[in-house]
Amino acid sequence: MGETKKSKKSRWKIAAGIILILQCLISAAAIGVLIWLDLLPTVYVVLAGLVLFWLLTICYVCFYTGIRRKKKKKKGITYVRRGIGCLLSVSVMALCGVISFMLYQVENTLQTIAANTVSTDSVAAYVLKEDSAQTLEDAKEYVFAITEKYDYQHTEEALQEMCDSLGRTPKTQTYDSVLDMVAALYGGNVDAMILNEAYVELIEAQDGYESFSEKTRKLYDRQIETVVAASPETEEKDITKEPFIVYISGSDTRHLTLSTSRSDVNILVVVNPSTRQVLLLNTPRDYYVDTAACAGAKDKLTHCGIYGIDCSMATLGSLYDETVDYYAQINFSGFETMVDAIGGITVDSDRAFRCSEGGYYISKGINQLNGAAALSYVRERHAFADGDNTRGRHQMQVIEAIIQKASSGTTILSNYSAILDSMEGMFTTSMSTSDISALVKMQLSQGGSWNVKTFAVSGTGGSQRTYSMPGARSYVTYPDERQVSYAKLLVDKVVDGRTLTDADLEMPQIETE
Numbered sequence: 001m002g003e004t005k006k007s008k009k010s011r012w013k014i015a016a017g018i019i020l021i022l023q024c025l026i027s028a029a030a031i032g033v034l035i036w037l038d039l040l041p042t043v044y045v046v047l048a049g050l051v052l053f054w055l056l057t058i059c060y061v062c063f064y065t066g067i068r069r070k071k072k073k074k075k076g077i078t079y080v081r082r083g084i085g086c087l088l089s090v091s092v093m094a095l096c097g098v099i100s101f102m103l104y105q106v107e108n109t110l111q112t113i114a115a116n117t118v119s120t121d122s123v124a125a126y127v128l129k130e131d132s133a134q135t136l137e138d139a140k141e142y143v144f145a146i147t148e149k150y151d152y153q154h155t156e157e158a159l160q161e162m163c164d165s166l167g168r169t170p171k172t173q174t175y176d177s178v179l180d181m182v183a184a185l186y187g188g189n190v191d192a193m194i195l196n197e198a199y200v201e202l203i204e205a206q207d208g209y210e211s212f213s214e215k216t217r218k219l220y221d222r223q224i225e226t227v228v229a230a231s232p233e234t235e236e237k238d239i240t241k242e243p244f245i246v247y248i249s250g251s252d253t254r255h256l257t258l259s260t261s262r263s264d265v266n267i268l269v270v271v272n273p274s275t276r277q278v279l280l281l282n283t284p285r286d287y288y289v290d291t292a293a294c295a296g297a298k299d300k301l302t303h304c305g306i307y308g309i310d311c312s313m314a315t316l317g318s319l320y321d322e323t324v325d326y327y328a329q330i331n332f333s334g335f336e337t338m339v340d341a342i343g344g345i346t347v348d349s350d351r352a353f354r355c356s357e358g359g360y361y362i363s364k365g366i367n368q369l370n371g372a373a374a375l376s377y378v379r380e381r382h383a384f385a386d387g388d389n390t391r392g393r394h395q396m397q398v399i400e401a402i403i404q405k406a407s408s409g410t411t412i413l414s415n416y417s418a419i420l421d422s423m424e425g426m427f428t429t430s431m432s433t434s435d436i437s438a439l440v441k442m443q444l445s446q447g448g449s450w451n452v453k454t455f456a457v458s459g460t461g462g463s464q465r466t467y468s469m470p471g472a473r474s475y476v477t478y479p480d481e482r483q484v485s486y487a488k489l490l491v492d493k494v495v496d497g498r499t500l501t502d503a504d505l506e507m508p509q510i511e512t513e
Contacts, residue, residue, distance in 0.1 A: 016063035023059060023089045027052040030096035037107050039437050041445040052092070059089045121260045122197040123158040124221035128185065129214070136165055136220045142191035143171045145181040150468070151196045158194055158222050178202070179471040182209060185216070192219060198260045198306045206472045237325065239435050240442045243272040243495045245322055246431075247313045248399070249305065250330035263305035263312055265330060265395055268320070270494045273442065279494045280399055281487055282392040282456040283316060288464055288476040291315055297467035300476055306468065320488050328429040336371025338402070344370045345401035353383040374398055389458055396454040404449055453500045455490055457483040483507065
């Protein structure tokens with residue numbers, strides 16, 4: 001009988017030891033994952049390590065305390081203690097596994113967000129809708145209109161692929177502009193035309209060409225991917241200490257990739273992490289500016305997006321005499337997921353109105369918005385006399401609300417994975433994984449809110465020929481040079497480490513005699 005009891009005790013000691021060794025190894029592996037992924041501040045990692053060690057100690061006590069109790073003591077307490085120890089140990093191991101897996105998924109999400117620096121262009125061959133050709137082979141004798149002045153690189157790539165498919169070089173006719181090509185197609189002077197689909201919106205914005213999509217169809221199209229290169233002036237920065245500028249571009253798109261298109265949202269986010277100062281600077285989409293697409297040419301700011309997000313960055317950098325370090329392209333169709341992930345936002349509206357999309361009623365004063373309502377709020381422009389200007393202010397207002405809500409340590413910790421998952425559908429960025437992680441770690445370590453201020457430049461409306469549409473006059477906004485100059489001063493103040501006040505956002509009045 002004595003041997004049997006000793007044997008049972010021995011087997012339990014071995015089993016308990018194996019359980020504790022597994023718990024120790026899995027806990028150590030979880031801490032190793034935290035250190036390897038480098039997503040949390042050191043203090044959080046150390047705290048997690050201490051908690052896991054404390055739990056391991058509790059399990060040890062539950063397993064081995066009471067083994068040498070006198071026979072007269074009840075064995076029930078020992079069995080209960082061992083049972084609690086086993087349950088706690090298994091729970092700790094399961095929790096470590098789940099947390100490690102979630103953090104690994106977060107890392108993959110960060111990699112996807114930061115690595116998606118490829119711009120996709122769709123180049124198509126268009127024919128009139130009633131044309132008899134149904135395949136590219138049917139059109140092998142066709143004359144294709146092209147332009148060598150706009151996006152010719154992608155046109156050449158498309159022509160080469162068509163040549164490989166047909167076994168011969170397609171016949172082409174060169175025109176000066178995109179509208180000249182469309183006029184030639186409509187007039188029967190050519191059989192087809194090769195065009196980057198990003199130009200379709202520009203074409204349909206011109207009088208007489210509003211029904212381009214209904215009057216034509218695509219005979220062939222090709223997806224061309226281009227890596228978006230960083231500005232050669234951009235230097236490596238420690239963005240937790242040095243000021244930096246992010247260009248936020250937004251368009252009404254449902255793609256989760258960086259698609260070449262017009263940019264309807266053009267906001268520079270000027271950040272000084274040392275002073276925790278953020279300036280949101282909005283520039284109207286129709287601003288008539290010197291475009292980086294062609295030296296000495298002027299175009300609407302929104303058109304710069306057709307030539308790549310780097311063109312928009314360079315154009316805005318030139319306008320404000322600053323180097324724009326990073327970009328983030330917002331997908332507004334996925335934006336509502338982000339707002340919901342942080343538990344909604346609060347905005348203060350200066351007037352009451354009803355959104356034309358979704359029918360959401362916005363009252364004057366404080367409003368609590370979920371993702372869908374926030375999306376309608378930032379897209380609304382028809383309810384306002386100065387449509388695009390008010391929409392721009394609302395967009396900055398919502399970005400400010402997101403920054404303030406997301407910068408809460410409680411929000412980050414409780415919604416960390418959900419926030420990052422929603423970011424994958426919300427935007428692509430040129431910021432590296434390490435940059436994003438460093439900002440999150442800094443916020444978790446320091447906590448507190450940021451001083452976010454907004455400023456918008458404006459101008460006067462007019463009509464001009466643009467670089468992208470030289471054959472027709474388009475509505476443009478002539479920049480108010482005083483406002484642009486003042487915006488430069490505000491940017492300089494943030495970069496130089498000054499804290500902005502509401503008074504700083506008020507432009508000095510011109511003294512008149």
